Amino acid sequence: DVKVTQSSRYLVKRTGEKVFLECVQDMDHENMFWYRQDPGLGLRLIYFSYDVKMKEKGDIPEGYSVSREKKERFSLILESASTNQTSMYLCASRSSAGSPLHFGNGTRLTVT
Amino acid sequence: AQSVSQHNHHVILSEAASLELGCNYSYGGTVNLFWYVQYPGQHLQLLLKYFSGDPLVKGIKGFEAEFIKSKFSFNLRKPSVQWSDTAEYFCAVNARDSNYQLIWGAGTKLIIKP
Numbered sequence: 001d002v003k004v005t006q007s008s009r010y011l012v013k014r015t016g017e018k019v020f021l022e023c024v025q026d027m028d029h030e031n032m033f034w035y036r037q038d039p040g041l042g043l044r045l046i047y048f049s050y051d052v053k054m055k056e057k058g059d060i061p062e063g064y065s066v067s068r069e070k071k072e073r074f075s076l077i078l079e080s081a082s083t084n085q086t087s088m089y090l091c092a093s094r095s096s097a098g099s100p101l102h103f104g105n106g107t108r109l110t111v112t
Numbered sequence: 113a114q115s116v117s118q119h120n121h122h123v124i125l126s127e128a129a130s131l132e133l134g135c136n137y138s139y140g141g142t143v144n145l146f147w148y149v150q151y152p153g154q155h156l157q158l159l160l161k162y163f164s165g166d167p168l169v170k171g172i173k174g175f176e177a178e179f180i181k182s183k184f185s186f187n188l189r190k191p192s193v194q195w196s197d198t199a200e201y202f203c204a205v206n207a208r209d210s211n212y213q214l215i216w217g218a219g220t221k222l223i224i225k226p
Contacts, residue, residue: 004155040121042202042218090156097212098144098163103156
């Protein structure tokens with residue numbers, strides 16, 4: 001069974017801090033994604049990666065960056081956290097285009 | 113732009129009632145269709161998917177969905193719900209022409225009263 005592990009379940013950070021959210025998958029998946037989930041808005045794509053060292057902007061990349069140095073790990077970085085980045089962050093992976101996504105448990109980030 | 117519309121944001125039903133959650137999408141080409149479910153405190157997981165073939169697909173826990181191409185719809189159904197079906201349900205669509213990026217509906221929160 002595919003396992004997608006997000007390093008933290010809950011995080012509380014202060015405005016202006018640099019925040020790292022880590023995600024690791026154990027199924028050698030090519031594609032990895034970062035979403036944020038907000039009530040009534042569904043899932044919005046922040047960044048995605050189809051291969052190591054490759055990254056593409058999603059629908060809402062502003063204020064975020066990502067890193068994919070190894071195939072199994074995809075990190076989301078908030079360069080300078082702001083209160084409007086308080087949200088649930090979901091990491092997902094899939095084996096190839098068109099395949100279903102496998103999600104981690106999510107990180108609930110609160111920025112105060 | 114492609115979009116996915118889920119008609120109801122909140123649905124409350126009693127146990128044993130029948131369920132139908134609507135999902136419509138706006139895209140004219142070949143699509144893959146998904147329903148995901150998020151139980152309280154758990155991660156999002158795949159409920160069922162349609163890629164091709166029989167437009168009536170069956171998923172886990174007694175759920176099914178019907179793809180009606182002419183209506184651009186992929187409604188989720190269950191004949192008799194249980195309290196354990198309380199969850200948030202998301203419809204999602206991807207298309208070959210858009211490099212298989214998933215477009216998500218806003219989600220439907222389903223509450224089943226015991």
